[in-house]
Amino acid sequence: MTTHTAPTRTAPRRTAPTRTAPRRTAPRRTAVLALAAALPMILLAGCSSAAEESTEGKTIELSVLDYYTDEPSHSNMEKRLTACAADVDATIDHQSVPSPQLNAKILQQISTKTLPDILMVNNPDLPQFAETGALRPLTELDVDTSAFYPSVLEVGKYKDELYGLAPNVNSLALFYNKTMLDEAGVAVPTTWDELGAAAATLTQGDRYGFAYSAASGTEGTWTFIPFLWSNGGSQLELDAPEAIEALDFYTGLARDGYVSKSVVNWSQADAKDQFTSGLAAMMINGPWQIPSLEETEGLEWGSTTIPVPAAGDTPIAPLGGELWTVPVTTPDREARAASVIECLNGPENQLETALTNNTVPSNESVAQELIAQAPLMESIVETVSTANSLTSDSGLKWNDVNAALSAAIQAAVTGQQTPEEALKTAQSTVGE
Amino acid sequence: MTTLLMSDKTATVRRAPAAGGAARVNRPRDTNSHRVIRRRQLFAWLFIAPAIVYVAIFFGYPIVNNLTMSFQDFTTTTFYTGEAPWVGFDNYVSVVSSALFARLSVNTAVFTILSLAVTFVIGMLLALFFNAHFKLSGLLRSLILLPWLLPLIISAAVWRRMMDEGSGILNQILSSVGIGSVPWLTNPDVALFSIIIVNVWIGIPFTMVILYGGLQEIPTEYYEAASLDGATGWNSFRYITWPLLRPVVAVVLILGFVYTIRVLDIILALTGGGPANSTQTYATQAYQLSFVDFKFGVGAALSNILIVVSLLVAALQLRTSRRSNDLAG
Numbered sequence: 186m187t188t189h190t191a192p193t194r195t196a197p198r199r200t201a202p203t204r205t206a207p208r209r210t211a212p213r214r215t216a217v218l219a220l221a222a223a224l225p226m227i228l229l230a231g232c233s234s235a236a237e238e239s240t241e242g243k244t245i246e247l248s249v250l251d252y253y254t255d256e257p258s259h260s261n262m263e264k265r266l267t268a269c270a271a272d273v274d275a276t277i278d279h280q281s282v283p284s285p286q287l288n289a290k291i292l293q294q295i296s297t298k299t300l301p302d303i304l305m306v307n308n309p310d311l312p313q314f315a316e317t318g319a320l321r322p323l324t325e326l327d328v329d330t331s332a333f334y335p336s337v338l339e340v341g342k343y344k345d346e347l348y349g350l351a352p353n354v355n356s357l358a359l360f361y362n363k364t365m366l367d368e369a370g371v372a373v374p375t376t377w378d379e380l381g382a383a384a385a386t387l388t389q390g391d392r393y394g395f396a397y398s399a400a401s402g403t404e405g406t407w408t409f410i411p412f413l414w415s416n417g418g419s420q421l422e423l424d425a426p427e428a429i430e431a432l433d434f435y436t437g438l439a440r441d442g443y444v445s446k447s448v449v450n451w452s453q454a455d456a457k458d459q460f461t462s463g464l465a466a467m468m469i470n471g472p473w474q475i476p477s478l479e480e481t482e483g484l485e486w487g488s489t490t491i492p493v494p495a496a497g498d499t500p501i502a503p504l505g506g507e508l509w510t511v512p513v514t515t516p517d518r519e520a521r522a523a524s525v526i527e528c529l530n531g532p533e534n535q536l537e538t539a540l541t542n543n544t545v546p547s548n549e550s551v552a553q554e555l556i557a558q559a560p561l562m563e564s565i566v567e568t569v570s571t572a573n574s575l576t577s578d579s580g581l582k583w584n585d586v587n588a589a590l591s592a593a594i595q596a597a598v599t600g601q602q603t604p605e606e607a608l609k610t611a612q613s614t615v616g617e
Numbered sequence: 618m619t620t621l622l623m624s625d626k627t628a629t630v631r632r633a634p635a636a637g638g639a640a641r642v643n644r645p646r647d648t649n650s651h652r653v654i655r656r657r658q659l660f661a662w663l664f665i666a667p668a669i670v671y672v673a674i675f676f677g678y679p680i681v682n683n684l685t686m687s688f689q690d691f692t693t694t695t696f697y698t699g700e701a702p703w704v705g706f707d708n709y710v711s712v713v714s715s716a717l718f719a720r721l722s723v724n725t726a727v728f729t730i731l732s733l734a735v736t737f738v739i740g741m742l743l744a745l746f747f748n749a750h751f752k753l754s755g756l757l758r759s760l761i762l763l764p765w766l767l768p769l770i771i772s773a774a775v776w777r778r779m780m781d782e783g784s785g786i787l788n789q790i791l792s793s794v795g796i797g798s799v800p801w802l803t804n805p806d807v808a809l810f811s812i813i814i815v816n817v818w819i820g821i822p823f824t825m826v827i828l829y830g831g832l833q834e835i836p837t838e839y840y841e842a843a844s845l846d847g848a849t850g851w852n853s854f855r856y857i858t859w860p861l862l863r864p865v866v867a868v869v870l871i872l873g874f875v876y877t878i879r880v881l882d883i884i885l886a887l888t889g890g891g892p893a894n895s896t897q898t899y900a901t902q903a904y905q906l907s908f909v910d911f912k913f914g915v916g917a918a919l920s921n922i923l924i925v926v927s928l929l930v931a932a933l934q935l936r937t938s939r940r941s942n943d944l945a946g
Binding site: 295 | 699
């Protein structure tokens with residue numbers, strides 16, 4: 186019965202085409218249009234699916250992506266890469282993008298599966314990229330890491346797997362103007378009490394005793410982290426008494442007028458400018474500022490580890506640095522990329538980079554060698570030996586912690602909230 | 618392009634009753650004209666096609682993509698695996714329920730409305746001023762365009778130096794006059810207004826140029842005739858300039874609103890949203906969420922809210938200005 190009725194029901198539909206006949210041109214046209222619109226995408230898709238063939242035993246080209254766009258860093262890095270690649274019968278295709286664009290570029294390459302063979306990432310971003318699964322753990326590639334500072338290896342780890350190696354790291358130290366300290370008869374501060382007293386004494390006229398960066402974002406946050414950590418605080422417990430105490434001391438210096446309230450807009454470079462122009466007697470900053478300090482005529486400066494809450498405490502500063510990682514490709518390419526990274530992390534390369542960029546070698550004995558050759562770096566080498574990776578306690582939550590803590594520091598410096606209120610607000614946004 | 622189509626349609630509608638009135642005579646011509654119309658429509662579509670393709674690829678696709686992204690848990694991992702689980706309205710809920718949202722809304726509203734109002738009033742006064750031709754007016758007018766010619770990042774960096782609390786030139790001048798120093802960018806209660814000042818400075822040339830162009834279009838005969846009737850000064854502005862300038866004013870306000878509500882570069886360069894989020898707006902927070910925190914889904918949700926708000930206000934403005942135009946006409 187049903188089979189009989191079916192044809193009759195469909196019958197009128199068959200006549201339909203005649204009714205819609207004049208309209209037929211319209212769908213055809215849209216189809217052509219759609220095809221024309223899709224054409225570039227089809228072409229693009231064709232490009233990315235290059236055939237993978239065995240490269241075993243052949244000379245190959247390894248692509249490298251980093252953010253060393255400035256000269257001479259770019260050509261120095263290319264020289265080192267080329268020399269290291271020659272050992273594994275490979276050539277180098279070296280690309281650099283400006284640092285603010287590196288993450289966007291990596292994300293784009295991750296989505297199109299066109300990551301380079303060797304990739305540099307900035308250390309706070311490692312958890313994000315390692316989480317995607319696009320990076321190969323270096324432990325699977327037999328990379329020798331025995332000579333490294335354990336703290337430096339932590340920088341390249343995510344979920345207990347080593348993903349990246351930093352030939353060189355940097356951290357933070359206290360820089361002081363020797364002339365000003367001598368004139369005021371102030372000894373180099375080592376504890377918070379001494380730092381507070383020194384800042385008070387050194388504040389004279391339009392000169393502030395102390396300066397740091399409290400700008401929105403990472404620069405302002407990581408400058409505060411040594412105070413948080415040295416006091417036993419954690420990035421994940423921002424409303425704990427240790428954290429409140431640290432923020433109270435740190436921002437209290439600004440509320441008392443020993444630190445300019447403009448620090449909420451100062452980057453680390455701005456803090457350095459205040460220091461070199463004599464408007465601040467001490468500052469928290471990194472060793473990459475040493476060349477500018479040396480260039481400043483008449484500036485007698487020194488540096489030491491960041492003061493700790495009480496005498497005898499260990500200063501714990503955050504580590505920064507560029508990590509070299511191996512994206513997932515073919516076993517042969519990964520193995521060769523890993524040896525290039527191992528070579529980049531070799532003692533000679535580390536020392537050379539340390540001397541040209543004012544960074545600390547991640548190999549302990551090389552770091553000692555650096556102190557012999559560049560005594561100015563002593564305080565920072567000492568800092569690195571007890572430092573921790575910036576994201577060691579927050580991991581994937583670092584971005585939330587960073588934003589919340591940045592707002593808390595600024596609210597406390599400007600007196601908008603008490604340190605306690607500010608950190609409670611911060612913890613509530615991180616805890617979400 | 619749509620007007621072309623519409624006029625075509627109205628033409629058919631208008632022709633139809635005439636054809637009905639003389640049905641017998643017109644039948645062969647009727648089918649003929651149908652074919653003509655259809656062919657004309659086909660050509661119309663062909664002419665529109667490039668525009669449709671362009672709009673679809675460069676506007677349609679990103680907007681649809683942004684919409685779908687706002688309903689997904691879209692993270693860095695998504696880029697690699699392509700997996701972005703659907704989460705319904707979770708992203709919108711987390712944006713709206715975040716402790717920051719009320720502050721963002723107030724900041725965005727204050728920033729946009731104040732910037733727009735002040736820019737408009739000053740731009741209007743300057744346009745009127747330059748409309749009265751005098752010596753050197755051409756030179757002065759081109760000098761006022763200067764803020765427009767400088768790259769935003771550079772002018773913002775200069776303003777940041779000028780507004781420094783201790784060593785900035787603004788405070789040096791103020792304290793030499795005896796007013797004392799203003800914490801331009803360091804006080805959370807002041808920073809937003811400082812940014813508005815900079816934004817007004819940047820916005821004035823645009824407003825002035827467009828309004829000045831509008832003023833030039835008004836025939837001087839009206840003013841001459843009105844002055845014979847005794848309408849000068851405020852009255853001539855109230856009854857001649859303002860009604861005739863209204864369409865231009867609508868354009869200035871709508872464009873100004875859309876440009877202002879999405880301002881990002883000036884804020885990032887001056888304060889980065891600080892101190893303590895006091896200058897954070899929808900635009901800066903959406904940028905922060907998507908490109909700093911890598912929370913693409915939540916960032917997309919916030920930028921969709923931003924798009925909807927600006928669409929609503931633009932539509933409202935268009936409607937009121939059209940209605941008042943009708944009334945005026």
